[in-house]
Amino acid sequence: MTRLQRLRSAITAPPRDGFAAAQQHLDSLTKPRGSLGRLEELAARLAVLRAGPPRVAQPVIFTFAADHGVVAEGVAAYPQVVTAQMVENFLRGGAAINVLARQAAARIVIADFGVASPLGPSDALVRRPVGPGTANMARGPAMTRAQAIEAIEQGARLAEEALDAGADLLATGEMGIGNSTAASAITAAVTGLPAEGVTGRGAGADDATLARKIATVRRALALNAPDPGDGLDVLAKVGGFEIGGLAGVILAGAARRVPVAIDGFISGAAALVAVLLAPDARHCLFAAHRSAEPGHAAVLKHLGLEPYLDLGLRLGEGTGAALFIHLARAAALVWSGMATFTSARVSDKA
Amino acid sequence: MTRLQRLRSAITAPPRDGFAAAQQHLDSLTKPRGSLGRLEELAARLAVLRAGPPRVAQPVIFTFAADHGVVAEGVAAYPQVVTAQMVENFLRGGAAINVLARQAAARIVIADFGVASPLGPSDALVRRPVGPGTANMARGPAMTRAQAIEAIEQGARLAEEALDAGADLLATGEMGIGNSTAASAITAAVTGLPAEGVTGRGAGADDATLARKIATVRRALALNAPDPGDGLDVLAKVGGFEIGGLAGVILAGAARRVPVAIDGFISGAAALVAVLLAPDARHCLFAAHRSAEPGHAAVLKHLGLEPYLDLGLRLGEGTGAALFIHLARAAALVWSGMATFTSARVSDKA
Numbered sequence: 032m033t034r035l036q037r038l039r040s041a042i043t044a045p046p047r048d049g050f051a052a053a054q055q056h057l058d059s060l061t062k063p064r065g066s067l068g069r070l071e072e073l074a075a076r077l078a079v080l081r082a083g084p085p086r087v088a089q090p091v092i093f094t095f096a097a098d099h100g101v102v103a104e105g106v107a108a109y110p111q112v113v114t115a116q117m118v119e120n121f122l123r124g125g126a127a128i129n130v131l132a133r134q135a136a137a138r139i140v141i142a143d144f145g146v147a148s149p150l151g152p153s154d155a156l157v158r159r160p161v162g163p164g165t166a167n168m169a170r171g172p173a174m175t176r177a178q179a180i181e182a183i184e185q186g187a188r189l190a191e192e193a194l195d196a197g198a199d200l201l202a203t204g205e206m207g208i209g210n211s212t213a214a215s216a217i218t219a220a221v222t223g224l225p226a227e228g229v230t231g232r233g234a235g236a237d238d239a240t241l242a243r244k245i246a247t248v249r250r251a252l253a254l255n256a257p258d259p260g261d262g263l264d265v266l267a268k269v270g271g272f273e274i275g276g277l278a279g280v281i282l283a284g285a286a287r288r289v290p291v292a293i294d295g296f297i298s299g300a301a302a303l304v305a306v307l308l309a310p311d312a313r314h315c316l317f318a319a320h321r322s323a324e325p326g327h328a329a330v331l332k333h334l335g336l337e338p339y340l341d342l343g344l345r346l347g348e349g350t351g352a353a354l355f356i357h358l359a360r361a362a363a364l365v366w367s368g369m370a371t372f373t374s375a376r377v378s379d380k381a
Numbered sequence: 382m383t384r385l386q387r388l389r390s391a392i393t394a395p396p397r398d399g400f401a402a403a404q405q406h407l408d409s410l411t412k413p414r415g416s417l418g419r420l421e422e423l424a425a426r427l428a429v430l431r432a433g434p435p436r437v438a439q440p441v442i443f444t445f446a447a448d449h450g451v452v453a454e455g456v457a458a459y460p461q462v463v464t465a466q467m468v469e470n471f472l473r474g475g476a477a478i479n480v481l482a483r484q485a486a487a488r489i490v491i492a493d494f495g496v497a498s499p500l501g502p503s504d505a506l507v508r509r510p511v512g513p514g515t516a517n518m519a520r521g522p523a524m525t526r527a528q529a530i531e532a533i534e535q536g537a538r539l540a541e542e543a544l545d546a547g548a549d550l551l552a553t554g555e556m557g558i559g560n561s562t563a564a565s566a567i568t569a570a571v572t573g574l575p576a577e578g579v580t581g582r583g584a585g586a587d588d589a590t591l592a593r594k595i596a597t598v599r600r601a602l603a604l605n606a607p608d609p610g611d612g613l614d615v616l617a618k619v620g621g622f623e624i625g626g627l628a629g630v631i632l633a634g635a636a637r638r639v640p641v642a643i644d645g646f647i648s649g650a651a652a653l654v655a656v657l658l659a660p661d662a663r664h665c666l667f668a669a670h671r672s673a674e675p676g677h678a679a680v681l682k683h684l685g686l687e688p689y690l691d692l693g694l695r696l697g698e699g700t701g702a703a704l705f706i707h708l709a710r711a712a713a714l715v716w717s718g719m720a721t722f723t724s725a726r727v728s729d730k731a
Contacts, residue, residue: 060477061467061470061475061476061477062476062477062696063458063459063584063585063695063696064585066584066585066694066695066696067477067692067694067696067700068673068692068693068694068695069692069693070692070694070704108413108730109413109728109729109730110728112728113727113728116725116726116727116728117411117727119725120411120720120725120727123720123725125411125719125720125724125725126411126412126719126720127410127411127412127417127715127719129718129719130711130714130715130718130719131711131714131715133714133718134707134710134711134714234413234416234730235413235414235415235416235730323418339692340690341691342417342418342419342420342689342708343418343419344416344417344418344420345413345416345418346412346413346416346417350417354420354707354708354711357484357704357707358692358704360484361480361481361484361704364480364481364483364484365477365480365481368479368480368483369475369476369477369479369480370470370473370475370476374475375466375469375470375473375475376466377463377466377467377470378459378460378462378463378466379459380458380459380584380585
């Protein structure tokens with residue numbers, strides 16, 4: 032069995048009967064039943080996944096970067112060199128994800144999965160390039176099937192290293208000029224929705240760019256005909272190296288029943304690929320937020336996930352997932368830190 | 382001038398022209414313009430209020446407790462003694478607000494504004510009882526006008542002490558069996574909406590209790606006829622001592638242009654009273670979350686506030702405000718901690 036086959040076969044659903052016991056514990060705490068709303072649902076899901084008290088002590092954010100050949104079609108608002116420039120910014124600690132990860136006491140793994148422009152020397156950068164950016168999916172497949180497998184396995188390996196070091200929550204993030212075009216193509220391929228329904232402005236495309244972007248997604252799908260039942264085929268035909276890496280992070284988290292916080296639209300596309308490869312991976316997925324990018328709603332609906340935050344974010348990098356960490360930690364602390372009606376001698380409902 | 386008159390006259394709107402400069406700063410940071418959504422709006426509001434970089438280093442949560450004579454009408458799901466029992470729980474650190482305040486590195490001021498049942502000795506409890514609970518508003522005014530003023534001024538004094546010690550964000554919270562009935566009556570009085578539109582299940586009223594609660598709100602309004610243009614009259618006729626105290630916190634914050642995070646429905650009723658007393662107080666108000674309690678939507682609409690979180694919370698104590706502190710701090714850190722396009726040498730939009 033290959034590494035990917037082993038991962039896929041290790042992913043199973045947690046026992047459903049854990050929810051009743053989890054809710055019973057939450058109902059014993061000194062608050063009206065259900066009064067913490069989705070924080071209780073979040074705590075229960077975390078507890079069921081872990082088969083024990085939820086714990087968010089060592090969150091790790093995976094911010095994977097790669098370039099996309101499809102930018103040659105004029106689909107992006109920023110020049111391709113910005114991918115490399117932003118990776119340098121991550122490494123210097125000046126990006127939004129750096130600020131928000133520090134606040135959340137989360138470690139960031141910044142990895143190059145295939146940035147086209149040169150990156151300077153850095154000990155902090157994890158170098159796992161699958162290629163110098165993908166090929167242009169409007170002219171042929173974005174990558175080979177072997178590259179798709181490599182991207183996933185490299186991502187999974189990085190997640191496994193973090194898990195071995197004690198990570199108890201994984202979070203996804205990305206950077207890649209053009210990657211919202213890939214995410215739209217993946218979403219259209221998997222959900223069957225038309226390109227115009229799942230393609231948005233990304234980092235700020237104007238009307239003409241948006242029109243080109245929709246036409247490009249449509250052409251890439253018609254040309255490559257990705258098989259909507261085969262996650263590897265979808266990733267290879269219209270995906271991206273960083274998206275494959277994040278699918279690997281999700282599969283590695285799911286295989287160990289560790290929660291994975293999904294950031295926005297591009298991370299959501301990685302989740303679509305992961306769930307095609309191992310449907311029970313969805314039990315480990317937590318949708319951090321609802322992105323302003325229109326295709327994200329289709330991703331969430333397909334995965335059956337309800338986001339926890341709705342702040343109109345559309346930055347990526349893992350920023351929404353970083354904000355979600357506070358909520359996940361709150362849920363874990365409520366679970367373990369509150370008194371019970373009995374211990375606090377508080378009268379329960381009349 | 383009385384203390385309250387001085388407070389009211391000190392409250393003015395911050396200059397509107399601060400918003401353009403704030404957005405210019407946010408647009409200089411290394412992210413697509415507007416891509417942090419409501420986190421940017423939040424940062425801009427904080428910056429305009431402070432006329433400088435936002436800062437959330439010393440948040441203080443005011444959790445005020447008091448009892449309500451209206452519980453004699455059978456409107457509450459829990460017995461009145463739970464108010465005192467929960468105050469004891471706060472003092473021992475076992476309630477949800479203790480857990481969430483610790484996580485947010487916020488100090489809590491736990492104050493007795495009029496708890497009916499005896500409270501044990503405690504150095505941590507701030508004792509400002511205006512009376513042994515309010516009178517039953519279904520039989521007459523909940524309190525005298527002098528008591529309404531006293532509650533507000535005591536709350537303002539506690540907030541001023543915190544501000545003098547460096548507090549840079551105030552947050553409201555409360556505990557009081559029966560206080561969602563008072564909040565419903567305040568909301569109906571101020572907005573003109575019918576009782577049944579703004580009265581919900583509070584901590585978990587069953588159908589019969591909810592019907593009694595609606596009838597009680599209706600009777601209290603008919604009997605007392607609070608003047609919807611006079612915040613003191615509304616508070617005195619159908620309010621609560623802790624609600625008055627929180628209105629005082631809001632006024633004190635507004636007078637110094639310090640942000641005040643409003644928790645849920647009962648805190649929102651305090652904000653309605655505060656804004657009646659000083660309309661420009663609304664510039665300092667930040668609606669932490671959208672409560673599951675149906676009357677809260679009417680409060681938010683009346684105040685013109687859009688909540689930041691929507692998690693179905695209906696606990697009070699300040700729990701939603703505590704969760705919001707993470708978002709406010711994130712906004713402040715983004716403002717001050719990110720590199721600019723120039724400093725990071727990242728290419729701006731093509």
